[in-house]
Amino acid sequence: STFEFIIVERQNAVGIIKLNRPKLLNALSFGVFGEIGAAVDDLEADDAIGCILITGSDKAFAAGADIKEMQPKGFIDMFNEDFTSIGGDRLARCRKPTIAAVAGYALGGGCELAMMCDIIIAADTAKFGQPEITLGTIPGIGGTQRLTRAIGKSKAMDLCLTGRMMDAQEAERAGLVSRIVPADKLMEEALAAAEKIASMSYPAAAMAKSAVNRALETTLAEGLAVERDLFRSSFALEDRSEGMAAFIEKRKPNNKNR
Numbered sequence: 001s002t003f004e005f006i007i008v009e010r011q012n013a014v015g016i017i018k019l020n021r022p023k024l025l026n027a028l029s030f031g032v033f034g035e036i037g038a039a040v041d042d043l044e045a046d047d048a049i050g051c052i053l054i055t056g057s058d059k060a061f062a063a064g065a066d067i068k069e070m071q072p073k074g075f076i077d078m079f080n081e082d083f084t085s086i087g088g089d090r091l092a093r094c095r096k097p098t099i100a101a102v103a104g105y106a107l108g109g110g111c112e113l114a115m116m117c118d119i120i121i122a123a124d125t126a127k128f129g130q131p132e133i134t135l136g137t138i139p140g141i142g143g144t145q146r147l148t149r150a151i152g153k154s155k156a157m158d159l160c161l162t163g164r165m166m167d168a169q170e171a172e173r174a175g176l177v178s179r180i181v182p183a184d185k186l187m188e189e190a191l192a193a194a195e196k197i198a199s200m201s202y203p204a205a206a207m208a209k210s211a212v213n214r215a216l217e218t219t220l221a222e223g224l225a226v227e228r229d230l231f232r233s234s235f236a237l238e239d240r241s242e243g244m245a246a247f248i249e250k251r252k253p254n255n256k257n258r
């Protein structure tokens, strides 16, 4: 690939984005965010890809936004450069299912990047936190919002106000991560989950993703109405009639993503 700060690979139907600034614990500069956005554009446009997996190194998923890059900036720089309109938010707006495979530090913008994914799978070495307060700032791309929705007010306040880290066990108990796996099995397990998802009917997966995300945006009655409409819509899919026929005929479905 032509990227400087990330490595993009395709493994079967899974697009893998690996953050690749290991010496700086994958600190997220504007350049990194821009490349993540470009990679998501590429992978989302690629019909062969059914799931996107984002990961870092053994030591760090990402230790946050690049502090050395941010330090000299003022309000107008941050206003003009606008972190939120690039990379990270692009990942949150992706229609394809996304998984963050997190080992080591996922701090600040790193935790926020993981939370933009649909699923977080954590190695037992993972550590999550929003330490921005220790730098005299606050989270800027979802740390006060997605974290609060994921783990509730008291724990989100605890993390955002003290800057402390939580380990993988605490993160799983709190509902931030879907599962914990041994560190040396992280990529194997995350890839297996991603390939499983990619084997499903893509439009059905996109409907499921969209419906779950509605739950965070709307009332129960509205969310149930959206779900019901999408459920009915799925009956227009060839993959739906094929999926049910395959069950009845005791064979694997042949999904055509249509």
Ligand code: HXC
Residues within 6 Å of the ligand: 023, 024, 025, 027, 028, 063, 064, 065, 066, 067, 068, 083, 105, 107, 108, 109, 110, 131, 132, 135, 138, 139, 140, 141
């Ligand atoms: C720039 C960073 C960095 C970061 C680590 N490094 N985190 N550089 N930005 N966020 C660099 C260090 O300066 C060091 O470079 C090298 O990576 C290795 O880090 P060490 O600190 O030596 O490692 P260690 O002692 O193991 O400590 C690990 C750590 C610590 C606990 C994760 O690095 C740390 O506290 N990092 C900052 C975490 C943080 O505050 N994140 C929030 C950022 S604000 P040298 O050159 O010295 O070897 C943020 C705002 C988001 O994310 C809002 C919008 C995006």
